[in-house]
Amino acid sequence: MTIQQDLLDITAAVTECKGADFKLQPLKIRQPQHDEVLVKIVATGMCHTDLIVRDQYYPVPLPAVLGHEGSGIIQAIGPDVKDLKVGDHVVLTYGYCGKCTQCNTGNPAYCSEFFGRNFGGADLEGHTALCNHQHDAVHDHFFAQSSFASLALSRENNAIKVPEDAPLELLGPLGCGIQTGAGAVINALKVTPASSFVALGAGAVGLSALLAAKICGATTIIAVDVVPSRLELAKELGATHVINSKEQDPVQAIKEITRGGVNFALESTGRPEILKQGIDALGTLGKIAVVGAPPLGTTAQFDVNDLLLGGKMIMGVVEGSGAPKKFIPELVKLYQQGLFPFDKLVKFYDFEQINQAALDSQKGITLKPIIKIQG
Known part of the structure; x- marks a missing residue:
């Protein structure tokens, strides 16, 4: 399922089975293909959806790498990428096809392929981009990113470019919860x-x-x-x-x-x-x-x-029923103007503290945990 050559080493938080703690593990990720971008993850918000998938409210196959509010810097691009480049700062949002009626009318959140692209545990052909060091596949493509990891693959259409003067480590939750x-x-x-x-x-x-x-x-x-x-x-x-x-x-x-x-x-x-x-x-x-x-x-x-x-x-x-390529930059601008202070909702945790972040979120101690993956 996963190409065994030209793989990159990463660290990822793996959900091994229903209700299990997140476990940091060394994995491998392939290079970007087609319209994909490879993103160095700076930080990832933790969302209620990460926890309900961990607990199998939704039947995402496990073991898997979750995380779907990633922010980071593009490290490599596939041959079909048109508008993004290496070095761009991006917020990763949900996956959508970009071709169906809803996508073409400005409603990508209601994409006809939404569930498969975001909760399928692989791409639409059943292939994963992640594997362990024994080359056993690990389920991924969670919200078209699986960003509880040091590197993540996204498609160009759900990697949203943001200004370089905005605080990148803060912006990930704009991709989903905020x-x-x-x-x-x-x-x-x-x-x-x-x-x-x-x-x-x-x-x-x-x-x-x-x-x-x-x-x-x-x-x-x-x-x-x-x-x-x-x-x-x-x-x-x-x-x-x-x-x-x-x-x-x-x-x-x-x-x-x-x-x-x-x-x-x-x-x-x-x-x-x-x-x-x-x-x-x-x-x-x-x-x-x-x-x-x-x-x-x-x-x-x-x-x-x-x-x-x-x-x-x-x-x-x-x-949020919006088009993220338009709406997320608007929210960043409102934040920079002091009109949308969502930073007051967040608390940062180191990657090694991911399970504490989950516990604090479930107890209501922390409203929006953000996991700092790397600087």
């Missing part, structure tokens, strides 16, 4: 000035959405969570109201704050009962974006007549 929250607000919900918005869940995705709602001009911005420190940070970032749902009925509180119901909502917890609360808290013609990912097959219940008579809208949102 992009998801901000994009759900800006691209999908299209939050309007002087409107009301609620983030149901004040993790990294929810707080990224909160920052975006502020940029959009929402004037009533509510954060709901059960962790007091997260609610305090939400206030620091621009929330006008916070609700601890352990202490208050969130639906009642939201309706009181908004005098009847909120205009826009985002559900990022992946819990069906929280989704129902969000739908119940919407005002007339309100919209809720669903970005939280529960196990496959999870269902939710809500009052159909409440939805019908209120003209409410529920929308599923993948990766």
Whole structure:
């Protein structure tokens, strides 16, 4: 499956089996082919999706190298690469074909090949780019990158060039989690000035959405969570109201704050009962974006007549519903202008601390871990 000549030595965090700790191992990676780029990974964000795949909510084959919020510097390019060059600084985002109807209409997050390209554990032909020193294949191509590694392969279309004066070690989470929250607000919900918005869940995705709602001009911005420190940070970032749902009925509180119901909502917890609360808290013609990912097959219940008579809208949102080649540089620019301070959500960990980062993320101690792979 993997070419055994001209391979490069790397260090990668391998997920060997369901629920296992990440294990740093020496592996080998092949050179870039076709429209691929080889990226020296500087840092990689840790996302909730890395953890639910480790725990096999999604059936990605193991052992595998995960990681899908990589940032780094291009070291080599394939013969079909057109616009990127060695030395470019890039953020790696999700994989998409670039040819289907959705890709051609500016909606690559809904690519017809999305699941296979991001969760297949290999390329679409079943080939891996990674192997161990015995030349046994290791599953990869996770989100078209597998960036819990010192080197990663990406296609040109999901390697997004960013300015060299931007802090590269910080930017990886723009490829997924931060992009998801901000994009759900800006691209999908299209939050309007002087409107009301609620983030149901004040993790990294929810707080990224909160920052975006502020940029959009929402004037009533509510954060709901059960962790007091997260609610305090939400206030620091621009929330006008916070609700601890352990202490208050969130639906009642939201309706009181908004005098009847909120205009826009985002559900990022992946819990069906929280989704129902969000739908119940919407005002007339309100919209809720669903970005939280529960196990496959999870269902939710809500009052159909409440939805019908209120003209409410529920929308599923993948990766912020934007075109990353356009949207990620826009987020970088907003950060550099001081309008999108997502750096307040992150904590850095050395590569050897990857399991501590995962534990801190699961416990809610750290909102967005970033794993420093190399300088």
